[in-house]
Amino acid sequence: xxxxxxxxxxxxxxxxxxxxxxxxxxxxxxxxxxxxxxxxxxxxxxxxxxxxxxxxxxxxxxxxxxxxxxxxxxxxxxxxxxxxxxxxxxxxxxxxxxxxxxxxxxxxxxxxx
Amino acid sequence: xxxxxxxxxxxxxxxxxxxxxxxxxxxxxxxxxxxxxxxxxxxxxxxxxxxxxxxxxxxxxxxxxxxxxxxxxxxxxxxxxxxxxxxxxxxxxxxxxxxxxxxxxxxxxxxx
Numbered sequence: 337x338x339x340x341x342x343x344x345x346x347x348x349x350x351x352x353x354x355x356x357x358x359x360x361x362x363x364x365x366x367x368x369x370x371x372x373x374x375x376x377x378x379x380x381x382x383x384x385x386x387x388x389x390x391x392x393x394x395x396x397x398x399x400x401x402x403x404x405x406x407x408x409x410x411x412x413x414x415x416x417x418x419x420x421x422x423x424x425x426x427x428x429x430x431x432x433x434x435x436x437x438x439x440x441x442x443x444x445x446x447x448x449x
Numbered sequence: 450x451x452x453x454x455x456x457x458x459x460x461x462x463x464x465x466x467x468x469x470x471x472x473x474x475x476x477x478x479x480x481x482x483x484x485x486x487x488x489x490x491x492x493x494x495x496x497x498x499x500x501x502x503x504x505x506x507x508x509x510x511x512x513x514x515x516x517x518x519x520x521x522x523x524x525x526x527x528x529x530x531x532x533x534x535x536x537x538x539x540x541x542x543x544x545x546x547x548x549x550x551x552x553x554x555x556x557x558x559x560x561x
Contacts, residue, residue, distance in 0.1 A: 340492075367547060379493070379539060379551040383523055427492060431547050436481055436500050438549060440493040 338362045340441035342428050345431040349418055357413045358366045359368070367431035368411045369438065370403065378384045379427065385411065401434030418448045451476045451542040463560045468527040470555050472514075472540030474494035475521065481543045482523040484514055487554075488536045499523060510525075510534070531551075535559045 341360045349355050361368050370382040383393045385403055393401075402414045411430075416420055425445050428439040468546055481500045485493040488504040497508025504516040514525045523540060533549040 340511075369548070371549070371551075378551075378553045379541075381548050381550065384546060384548055392548055429493075433547070436543070436547065437495055437498065438547065439495075442487075442492040 340369065340428055340430055340439050342426075342441035344444060346445045346447070347444065348449065351420055351448055354416050355415050355418055357415075357426050357445065357446070359411045359413070360409050361411055361428065361430030362432070363409070363441075365430035365432060367391075367433060368405070369428045369429040369431070370413045371440075373427065373443075374421075374424045377392050377449055379380075382413075382426075415446075418421055418446075420448050422446060423448045451477075451478075451480060451544050451550050453482075453540045453542050453550065453552040455555050456542050457555055458553060459556045459558070461558045461560060462530045464532055465529050468525075468530045468534060468557065469527050470525040470538050470540075470550060470557070472523045473521050474523060474526065474540075476542055476544050478545070481547075482514075483541045483543070483549065484508065484512070484525050485539045485541060485551075486536045487539065493539065493552065496525070530557075530559050532561065 343358045344420040369387045373379045383397045384391045400416045404412050425443045427443045433439050453474045483498045484496040497506045507513045512527045534541045537554045537556050539554045541549040
């Protein structure tokens with residue numbers, strides 16, 4: 337069964353450093369998403385991406401964040417200068433629009449020290 | 450804007466007992482509603498969804514949910530809890546671009 341994969345599973349970085357979180361969505365899906373979950377809080381939408389451009393972004397997704405689909409398979413989330421409050425679990429998802437179902441990856445736990 | 454509210458952050462049930470997790474939604478358009486489960490250290494797995502077809506929706510692992518427009522609710526039930534049902538459960542609503550808005554989650558513990 338096809339699945340969404342994410343790397344790394346855990347990333348530790350120092351405040352102010354850049355991080356890139358990587359996702360490989362399911363191959364025939366066209367809509368992609370990033371969500372995050374701060375420890376003990378709800379899962380929050382960050383950004384949606386379709387046809388090589390952002391279709392919607394939340395207030396959280398400020399100028400420090402960017403997304404890219406650099407090739408036909410990867411979908412990346414970059415945080416330019418990490419802050420302590422960026423520590424969270426980041427989930428990638430891709431959408432099967434024929435079923436209206438989003439498939440989530442296992443997440444990347446980002447720890448900013 | 451769409452949103453969901455999950456009543457009860459923690460539910461404890463005995464093995465074999467009914468599981469009932471409550472979710473109320475707010476939506477300006479006919480909603481699509483979902484329940485996801487998150488096992489420890491894992492991602493989110495879809496349990497079931499409502500997309501304007503049958504109001505009683507059956508999902509995996511004997512879970513089901515009923516869409517009640519008059520009550521703006523989409524409560525999740527399972528007739529008989531199993532130890533493996535211990536997890537966190539999230540209700541979510543989606544908008545026209547399929548973006549999901551999640552509730553705060555309900556942690557289920559199952560007592561032997």
